[in-house]
Amino acid sequence: MTGPLARVPGAGSRQRPARPRASRKGVTCPYCFASVAPQRILFRCRGQSGRRQGCAPVLDEELAAYTGSTAGASLPPVFSASGRAGRADCPDCGLPTGNRACPECHNPLPSAYCDSPGRIVALVGAKNAGKSTYIAVLLHELMNRVGTELDASLVACDDRTIERYKRDFARPLLEERRLLPTTASAATGPREPLVYLLTRTRKGRFSRPRNDSLALVLFDTAGEDLRSREVTDLHLRYLEAADAIIFLIDPLELPGARSGVRDGAPGTPAVPHSRDPDGEPLNVIARVTETLRQRHGTRPGVPLPVPVAVALTKIDMLRPGLLEQSALHRSRSGQGVLDLDDRDAVHEQVRALLHEWQAGQLDTYLGQQFADHALFGLSALGAAPEGERVGAGGVRPYRAEDPLLWLLHRFGMLDGVRPGGA
Numbered sequence: 001m002t003g004p005l006a007r008v009p010g011a012g013s014r015q016r017p018a019r020p021r022a023s024r025k026g027v028t029c030p031y032c033f034a035s036v037a038p039q040r041i042l043f044r045c046r047g048q049s050g051r052r053q054g055c056a057p058v059l060d061e062e063l064a065a066y067t068g069s070t071a072g073a074s075l076p077p078v079f080s081a082s083g084r085a086g087r088a089d090c091p092d093c094g095l096p097t098g099n100r101a102c103p104e105c106h107n108p109l110p111s112a113y114c115d116s117p118g119r120i121v122a123l124v125g126a127k128n129a130g131k132s133t134y135i136a137v138l139l140h141e142l143m144n145r146v147g148t149e150l151d152a153s154l155v156a157c158d159d160r161t162i163e164r165y166k167r168d169f170a171r172p173l174l175e176e177r178r179l180l181p182t183t184a185s186a187a188t189g190p191r192e193p194l195v196y197l198l199t200r201t202r203k204g205r206f207s208r209p210r211n212d213s214l215a216l217v218l219f220d221t222a223g224e225d226l227r228s229r230e231v232t233d234l235h236l237r238y239l240e241a242a243d244a245i246i247f248l249i250d251p252l253e254l255p256g257a258r259s260g261v262r263d264g265a266p267g268t269p270a271v272p273h274s275r276d277p278d279g280e281p282l283n284v285i286a287r288v289t290e291t292l293r294q295r296h297g298t299r300p301g302v303p304l305p306v307p308v309a310v311a312l313t314k315i316d317m318l319r320p321g322l323l324e325q326s327a328l329h330r331s332r333s334g335q336g337v338l339d340l341d342d343r344d345a346v347h348e349q350v351r352a353l354l355h356e357w358q359a360g361q362l363d364t365y366l367g368q369q370f371a372d373h374a375l376f377g378l379s380a381l382g383a384a385p386e387g388e389r390v391g392a393g394g395v396r397p398y399r400a401e402d403p404l405l406w407l408l409h410r411f412g413m414l415d416g417v418r419p420g421g422a
């Protein structure tokens with residue numbers, strides 16, 4: 001990057017960032033989304049792993065009820081104690097433990113999660129919008145290229161997250177290069193969020209390095225479940241607990257966008273998937289917005305405070321001419337910072353595309369309903385799939401991390417710069 005860097009603190013230049021959830025409200029469990037007061041947090045005995053022998057494992061019925069299986073639910077017992085100190089002595093074996101658990105579902109609450117308020121990012125979008133593919137790719141990027149760039153580590157908070165990410169996302173899509181199957185409705189079986197802790201080391205010029213943590217909770221919703229007003233209970237709580245929303249839109253579903261699609265691009269359906277008005281992007285956004293309003297208790301007309309990143313997916317399908325010499329065509333600049341000039345340019349370009357595609361309503365609606373929304377364009381795969389498989393070049397994501405970088409900036413974890421110096 002050249003030119004003077006105008007460093008804008010993570011606190012944001014245009015709007016103030018959403019404030020962290022006040023800790024007196026306690027933490028929101030990233031598994032069942034219950035709001036838990038600090039003194040109600042349970043501890044789990046360290047068990048028999050250390051040199052000194054703790055309690056033997058027993059079946060944890062709450063945990064088994066949550067996962068829907070007794071496998072993996074035999075663990076040392078939980079007990080209650082003051083959760084403030086972060087440590088407590090097990091009343092049975094006397095050993096101190098720092099392992100904490102949710103009083104409702106008994107899932108682990110990592111200490112970094114209890115100590116720094118977690119951020120729950122809800123990922124929503126209509127059926128076939130590209131949510132599952134995006135989760136697979138975004139997490140991989142954060143664990144590799146983008147993580148390195150940000151000096152950030154992404155660590156799963158529990159073994160089930162590791163297992164599920166491998167089995168349902170990374171192995172099929174990234175290793176075997178098969179497209180992911182349609183996500184089954186939550187009605188057919190319990191589904192769990194993927195829970196990670198993203199920790200960034202920030203080196204101040206004059207201060208010691210400091211670690212900032214963000215609990216990243218991603219719940220792969222089935223687009224099908226967002227078609228009706230009767231969203232499942234866990235779903236509802238997930239949306240209500242969300243500190244930020246990433247909304248994915250398949251541009252091919254927008255009425256006027258098809259003229260902007262590559263001619264005969266492989267994988268282009270002859271007609272958009274949803275001829276069904278319930279699945280149209282604006283209607284899905286409107287249903288999610290209604291749900292959020294119930295939680296915030298805001299009157300219609302008062303914009304909601306939760307930041308919303310709205311991304312057009314699959315932009316590899318757009319005609320090259322449409323993107324040439326545009327902000328979206330450039331790759332993102334900046335290392336470990338958010339380039340605010342680039343951000344503004346991409347936002348404006350996507351806005352212009354929406355209006356050109358007779359989807360200006362979407363932009364207007366977002367502006368009315370949300371105090372803070374940003375538009376993005378990305379491609380998780382980087383190229384059109386071939387049949388049931390990823391294209392021959394493999395998975396080559398393009399600007400997939402942009403929405404998350406913007407949210408990190410909003411959360412005060414990533415500085416913004418204006419390379420122009422404005």
Ligand SMILES: Nc1nc2c(ncn2[C@@H]2O[C@H](COP(=O)(O)OP(=O)(O)OP(=O)(O)O)[C@@H](O)[C@H]2O)c(=O)[nH]1
Nearest residue numbers: 127128129130131132133183223314379380381384
């Ligand atoms: N060209 C292109 N196609 C993509 C991309 N990402 C996803 N797709 C296509 O979109 C299809 C649906 O993607 P998914 O990630 O399964 O969509 P979803 O939103 O999880 O869908 P549901 O689970 O049904 O709600 C994939 O099978 C691909 O054909 C992309 O980056 N580029």
Ligand SMILES: [Mg+2]
Nearest residue numbers: 131132182183
């Ligand atoms: Mg899916």
Ligand SMILES: [Zn+2]
Nearest residue numbers: 045055090093
């Ligand atoms: Zn014990």
Ligand SMILES: [Zn+2]
Nearest residue numbers: 029032102105
């Ligand atoms: Zn819980």
